[in-house]
Every structure is written in structure tokens, then in C-alpha cells.
Amino acid sequence: MLENTEVVPQNNVNQENDKIDEEYAYLDRGGFSSEKFKIELRGLPKFYGIAELKKLMNQKLSLNTSKIKRPKNGSHWLYACFQNDDERTKAITALNGYSWKGKTLIAEVAKPAPDPLVRKRKQDEEDTVQGKKKKEDATKSQEERLKDATIPYWNMPYENQLTLKEKEIRHLLMKFDNEIWKINKMNRDELEAKRKLYNGLSFELMGIRKSPVTEGYRNKCEFTVGVDEETNLPTVGFRLGGYVTGTVAVAPIQSLYHISEGTKKAVLLFEDFVRKSDLPPFSPADYSGYWRYLTVRHSMSTGDIMLIVYLHLQDLSEEQLESVKKQLIEHFSTEEATACGIKSLYFQQLTKRRIGEDTSKAEHLMGSTHITDSILGRQFRISPEAFFQVNTAAAEILYQSAIDMSDIKADSTIIDICCGTGTIGLCFAKHCSKVFGLEVVPEAVKDAHANAKLNNIENCDFFTGKAEDILQSVLARTTADDIIAIVDPPRAGLHMRAITQLRNTKKVKRLVYITCSPASAVKNLTDLARQSSKTLRGAPFVPVRAVPVDMFPHTKHVELVILFEREQEEVSIKEDNAHEVKEDIKSDAE
The missing domain is CATH 2.40.50 (OB fold (Dihydrolipoamide Acetyltransferase, E2P))
Known part of the structure; x- marks a missing residue:
């Protein structure tokens, strides 16, 4: 007896196939799409960084990865994209079955994603036929949608914005402080005492600094x-x-x-x-x-x-x-x-x-x-590629906060890491004996030299290279007893090797960390405060004070400045000894 099945008219099947083909038509157009030569990589270890994975793929395995994309619903698998089919095949051969961090990787061809623009248009057409309409389209104008996307706090009084940002920063710093609690087992009594003093944090959180201008501030x-x-x-x-x-x-x-x-x-x-x-x-x-x-x-x-x-x-x-x-x-x-x-x-x-x-x-x-623009009385030339804080007036508040927090002295040496065009270091220059700036972009270093000349500043030198590569050689140029590091890295933060060198250079007594993305900086901040180990030989940096500065009114973003001070060496030695005793006991038990 034949199964009762629905017969689908051939023209309907063709229509459905045409719709599907339309969603993937972009793959055959003239432009390159990262979706065309994509692999799916599974079996990844629990803890890894995208930078680590790129280094494995592009340097160790000599693959030419053009993009790595992490899906929204997965942390142990991701997509890697390539320029052509040969490179994709080479990647699958190299990665499938490869052992990395104790895990065996699985690599296979990934299906391209459908064109989201075509899919949305089809959905809108279906919604129109069915009489559906999104609430957003029905209730919000284009102007309101744009404001929501670019300045989400546009309809909130400025004082309320500041209160909300201050609350969010405190919440984020509480997470950071909890990490300090986990890694600092020897000083928990001291941490508890500080938390009582500073309202739940082991360091002082100062009130948020307002932007002097809230309208038309972007330069x-x-x-x-x-x-x-x-x-x-x-x-x-x-x-x-x-x-x-x-x-x-x-x-x-x-x-x-x-x-x-x-x-x-x-x-x-x-x-x-x-x-x-x-x-x-x-x-x-x-x-x-x-x-x-x-x-x-x-x-x-x-x-x-x-x-x-x-x-x-x-x-x-x-x-x-x-x-x-x-x-x-x-x-x-x-x-x-x-x-x-x-x-x-x-x-x-x-x-x-x-x-x-x-x-x-x-x-x-x-x-x-x-x-040219000016900050704290200094003139700065701006080229097309130059980094310059987007809110000039608030940048003065930001840099002055960093200067005030640093406890800088006339005989101090400043190491300005990720110095860009030299804005921070040149603002510090009149308060100290010497400034050394490090920057990976050669054009920015040229601008930094030009800015020093423009302001008749002679106690600043700037060097081109990655901080993790040249920091040690730059630090070797100074014999100063009081060295202060100023760190203002890109959103992703400093490379771990740069953090390690800062930790291991005992001459660096204080460190001012500036970040436009506090959530992204938590790993850097934690590694600075981590107890001593075979890799991080120098004593940890202890957070002392933090101040948020509102560089971006009407948005969710806020700049954060944190002062770290080097922990007393004897405390670090005590922790090292305790760690060694613990390891010895563990070895004896085994």
C-alpha cells in the first residue's frame, strides 16, 4: 500500500529553489566574500585566544587565514575563512586531527551563510503578505532609529547618563576586584580591610569626571x-x-x-x-x-x-x-x-x-x-592616520587626571606605551625629566617627533615597534630610580609579553593604565596584579585608585584611568615562598 504523501507542484518547487539560489547568488559575483572558502573548526580547548589561534594557523602551520569568526552560540568551535579553495583544502589537511592544548581539532568544509540582505527582504515580503509589521518600524522614525544606534542615551538627561555610567563602571571593577581576591590568597585580610574602606572595592573609585562639552564634541x-x-x-x-x-x-x-x-x-x-x-x-x-x-x-x-x-x-x-x-x-x-x-x-x-x-x-x-589641535596648552598636528582622542575638551580632563594620579616628580622617567602621536607623553613632559614613547605605527612616531618639535620639547624620544618587542631595550636606556609606565593600548589591550616585561622590570614603580574599553581590559589588569610566578617574576602591581572620565556623552562608552603601584618586594617574596612550600607539599603527597 502506497504511503499517503502530498504532491508538491513542480512550479512551486522551482520557485523555492529560485529563492534559495537567490540567497547564495552573492558567491558568484565579482567581489570576494569570506563566506566562499570557509571551514568549520571544532574541538577547540576551553581556554584560548583568537590571537593564539591565528599564530598557530598562520605562523606555525603556514596557513593564510583571512578571517576568523566566532559564532554567537559557540565558544569551542568557530569559522576560519580563506582566499581560495586550494588554501581552504590545505587548512583542512593541516588542522583536522591536529593536537592543540590537549585537544584534537576537527576541521571540515563549512556551508556559506545565506545573504542576510536577501533573506531580510524575503522576510519583509512575507510579513507584508501576512499583514505583519514590526513594532519598531511602526513606532520609530528613521531619525529615532539612528539615534538609538549611535547615541543610545540621546533622550536621557546628562546627569542621569553619568550616574548610569558610574554604576556600570563600579559593577565591572567589582568583577576585576573579585579576580584579585582569587589570585591574592596571602593578603585577603588586607583586601577585606580595604573593601570596608572603599565601599566594596579594594581600591578607591573616584567620582566620574564630566565632559566639559556634551554637544558637537566629536573631532x-x-x-x-x-x-x-x-x-x-x-x-x-x-x-x-x-x-x-x-x-x-x-x-x-x-x-x-x-x-x-x-x-x-x-x-x-x-x-x-x-x-x-x-x-x-x-x-x-x-x-x-x-x-x-x-x-x-x-x-x-x-x-x-x-x-x-x-x-x-x-x-x-x-x-x-x-x-x-x-x-x-x-x-x-x-x-x-x-x-x-x-x-x-x-x-x-x-x-x-x-x-x-x-x-x-x-x-x-x-x-x-x-x-592642528591643542590639549593642555600643547599643539598637536593631526594627519589622516593619526590617533587623537575624539573629544578634545574631555581629553584635557583625561590627561590631567592621569598626571595627577601618577605622583610624578621632577626626576621621574615616563615610559609611554602605545604613545600614538605622543599626546600623553608630551603633556607629561614638563612634569618629569624624560619621556620615552613606544608606538607600532611608523607614521604616528613621525608625528610624535614633529609634535615634540612643534612644542619645543626636548626631553622626549619616540621609538617604532611593538611594545612586547622593544619595551626591554627602551627601558634599558634609563637609569632613573622612579620610572612610571603610562599604558593607553588599543581596545584589545596589551600583548601578554608586554605585560610580562612590565612585571619583570622592577624599576617600574607605578603604572597608569588608560582604557576606552574597560571590559576588554580586565585580563590585562588582572595579569598586572597576579601573584609572582616563574614567568611573572617581578612583584605584582596593586590597583590603588581609579577614575572614570566621560569622553563619549550620549553613548554607553566611558574612559577609565587606573593607577597601579608596585607591591613591596618582601610581600611578593613571602607569596613566592608560600607557593613553593605548597608545591613541595603537593609533590610529597604525590
């Missing part, structure tokens, strides 16, 4: 060129969401509180140029189009503006490219552009970068090569 913004979903016109602004969520629409930024009026005028001037251009905006949906980004840097002391325009070359000839540059120069040489404060114009070509290749440099088209 640097990076905008996307796209299409406004309401007007269907080319627009220079911010994306309403990510491609992964099925959103490519760009919304205008004129209503945003944190962007300066000068920046808004410059954006509108460039937007006018794009709308008159024969070249359409870049489309992430099919990799077509040309205009991609605009970066605006606005000096808060002079009012001068620098623009960096980014263009996808696509199939433009050299002659066409030169014509585009000429048009840009003409457009930003007008009286309107001059009145807007535009003093510098750069142009950068965008191409797909291969592993090991350097990105193209911005080409100077017109005006000054730099603009």
Missing part, C-alpha cells in the same frame, strides 16, 4: 556613503544597521547631538558632490558602485577641517581617476568650502587587500597636509 567621524531608504537618494551618513542584519540603508546625520556643526556642513557639501557625480555609491549588496566613505577631522581649537574621501576603483581607467580627483579639488576649492573651514583634502583608493599586503595610503590632493 573625528567616519561616515558611510549609501542610499537613504526614505528619499532613495545618495546620502552621506551612518548605517542604520549592519549587513549581517540585512540593512544597508544610510541615514542623514544632521539630528545627531555629538557631531559638530562644522562636520555636518562638510558632510552636506560632500553629499552634494556625490549626488551630482556620474559615479553611484558603493553597494555592499552586489559590490558595485564607487563612493564608499568620508572621514572628517575637525580641530576644536582652530576650526580647521580635514577630509579623507574613499573610493572603490572598480573599472575606472587612470584617466577617469585623475578626472575624479580634479573634480574633488574644484568642488572643495569654492568659497562655500572655505567658509566651512575645509583646509585639507585627501583621497584614498579602496581595493581588496590580500594577506600580507599593506593598505594603500591616503593621497594628499589640496590644502595643508595636517591640521
Whole structure:
């Protein structure tokens, strides 16, 4: 007897197949997608870092990983992407069955993800047919959605913002303090006494420092060129969401509180140029189009503006490219552009970068090569790539807080790690005898030297290289008894080797750690305070005082400064001896 099955009409099957094919059509377009040559890697150890895994894959196994993506619902598996099928096959052969950190890895071909933009459009179509409508679309305007995405505290009084940020910082520092409790078994009575003194923390948490300005404070913004979903016109602004969520629409930024009026005028001037251009905006949906980004840097002391325009070359000839540059120069040489404060114009070509290749440099088209801004009476030149705190007025509060906390003396030496263009070190310079700055970006070091010269400062030297590679040799240049380390690393924090060298250099007595991402910095902070071991031979750094500084009004972000002091050596020795006795007892028992 035949089973009772539903017969699906052939045309319905074809329609379903067409829909599925449409979701994966992006794989056959001209542009490269990291989804095309992807592997799934399972069986990973419980504790590992993405940087460690990249080192294993790219250095030890000589693989060419272009991207590693951790899925939302997994910590013991992830995706690794490659440039072509041969590289993917090589990776699977090398990784499948490989033993790493006591675990045997499993590597296999991963299916590409469906195009989120196509999937969202199909879902919206189905919702329309079924009469469904998202509450967000029904109740929030585009302007409100943009504010929620960029300045989520836009409708909250500033004092309330500060209270909330202070509460969040205390909660995060409580977690850090609990880590200190776990690793500092010998001094728990002392920690308990401090916690009673400092309201639950073993160190002082000072009140949050306000930003002197809360409106139009950003001196640097990076905008996307796209299409406004309401007007269907080319627009220079911010994306309403990510491609992964099925959103490519760009919304205008004129209503945003944190962007300066000068920046808004410059954006509108460039937007006018794009709308008159024969070249359409870049489309992430099919990799077509040309205009991609605009970066605006606005000096808060002079009012001068620098623009960096980014263009996808696509199939433009050299002659066409030169014509585009000429048009840009003409457009930003007008009286309107001059009145807007535009003093510098750069142009950068965008191409797909291969592993090991350097990105193209911005080409100077017109005006000054730099603009200048000032912090604590120091002048700083700003180049297209230079790091400069985005809130100039609050940066003065931040740097002065670091100076005050450091207990700096006239004979102190400052080691400014991740110094960028030298802003922090140069602000410290008049309070100490010598400043050594370390920075991995060569262009930033050039700017740092130029900034020292600009301010007639002669007691600062700057060095190019990774902190973990050159810190020891730089420290060897000083014989000072009082060395203070200033650490202002990227969001991901310092490399563990740099932390180890700081711990093992006993001449460093105090350390000021500055972070724009306190949650990301917890591992660094914990390793600084960890008890001595065979690797971390120097005495631990003990947190003494912390102060949050609100660099980013109307957002959830906050800057944090923490002062560490080197623990007394005899305490560390006592802990070392106790640790050795414990290990001896353990060995005897075994």
C-alpha cells in the first residue's frame, strides 16, 4: 500500500529553489566574500585566544587565514575563512586531527551563510503578505532609529547618563576586584580591610569626571556613503544597521547631538558632490558602485577641517581617476568650502587587500597636509592616520587626571606605551625629566617627533615597534630610580609579553593604565596584579585608585584611568615562598 504523501507542484518547487539560489547568488559575483572558502573548526580547548589561534594557523602551520569568526552560540568551535579553495583544502589537511592544548581539532568544509540582505527582504515580503509589521518600524522614525544606534542615551538627561555610567563602571571593577581576591590568597585580610574602606572595592573609585562639552564634541567621524531608504537618494551618513542584519540603508546625520556643526556642513557639501557625480555609491549588496566613505577631522581649537574621501576603483581607467580627483579639488576649492573651514583634502583608493599586503595610503590632493589641535596648552598636528582622542575638551580632563594620579616628580622617567602621536607623553613632559614613547605605527612616531618639535620639547624620544618587542631595550636606556609606565593600548589591550616585561622590570614603580574599553581590559589588569610566578617574576602591581572620565556623552562608552603601584618586594617574596612550600607539599603527597 502506497504511503499517503502530498504532491508538491513542480512550479512551486522551482520557485523555492529560485529563492534559495537567490540567497547564495552573492558567491558568484565579482567581489570576494569570506563566506566562499570557509571551514568549520571544532574541538577547540576551553581556554584560548583568537590571537593564539591565528599564530598557530598562520605562523606555525603556514596557513593564510583571512578571517576568523566566532559564532554567537559557540565558544569551542568557530569559522576560519580563506582566499581560495586550494588554501581552504590545505587548512583542512593541516588542522583536522591536529593536537592543540590537549585537544584534537576537527576541521571540515563549512556551508556559506545565506545573504542576510536577501533573506531580510524575503522576510519583509512575507510579513507584508501576512499583514505583519514590526513594532519598531511602526513606532520609530528613521531619525529615532539612528539615534538609538549611535547615541543610545540621546533622550536621557546628562546627569542621569553619568550616574548610569558610574554604576556600570563600579559593577565591572567589582568583577576585576573579585579576580584579585582569587589570585591574592596571602593578603585577603588586607583586601577585606580595604573593601570596608572603599565601599566594596579594594581600591578607591573616584567620582566620574564630566565632559566639559556634551554637544558637537566629536573631532573625528567616519561616515558611510549609501542610499537613504526614505528619499532613495545618495546620502552621506551612518548605517542604520549592519549587513549581517540585512540593512544597508544610510541615514542623514544632521539630528545627531555629538557631531559638530562644522562636520555636518562638510558632510552636506560632500553629499552634494556625490549626488551630482556620474559615479553611484558603493553597494555592499552586489559590490558595485564607487563612493564608499568620508572621514572628517575637525580641530576644536582652530576650526580647521580635514577630509579623507574613499573610493572603490572598480573599472575606472587612470584617466577617469585623475578626472575624479580634479573634480574633488574644484568642488572643495569654492568659497562655500572655505567658509566651512575645509583646509585639507585627501583621497584614498579602496581595493581588496590580500594577506600580507599593506593598505594603500591616503593621497594628499589640496590644502595643508595636517591640521592642528591643542590639549593642555600643547599643539598637536593631526594627519589622516593619526590617533587623537575624539573629544578634545574631555581629553584635557583625561590627561590631567592621569598626571595627577601618577605622583610624578621632577626626576621621574615616563615610559609611554602605545604613545600614538605622543599626546600623553608630551603633556607629561614638563612634569618629569624624560619621556620615552613606544608606538607600532611608523607614521604616528613621525608625528610624535614633529609634535615634540612643534612644542619645543626636548626631553622626549619616540621609538617604532611593538611594545612586547622593544619595551626591554627602551627601558634599558634609563637609569632613573622612579620610572612610571603610562599604558593607553588599543581596545584589545596589551600583548601578554608586554605585560610580562612590565612585571619583570622592577624599576617600574607605578603604572597608569588608560582604557576606552574597560571590559576588554580586565585580563590585562588582572595579569598586572597576579601573584609572582616563574614567568611573572617581578612583584605584582596593586590597583590603588581609579577614575572614570566621560569622553563619549550620549553613548554607553566611558574612559577609565587606573593607577597601579608596585607591591613591596618582601610581600611578593613571602607569596613566592608560600607557593613553593605548597608545591613541595603537593609533590610529597604525590
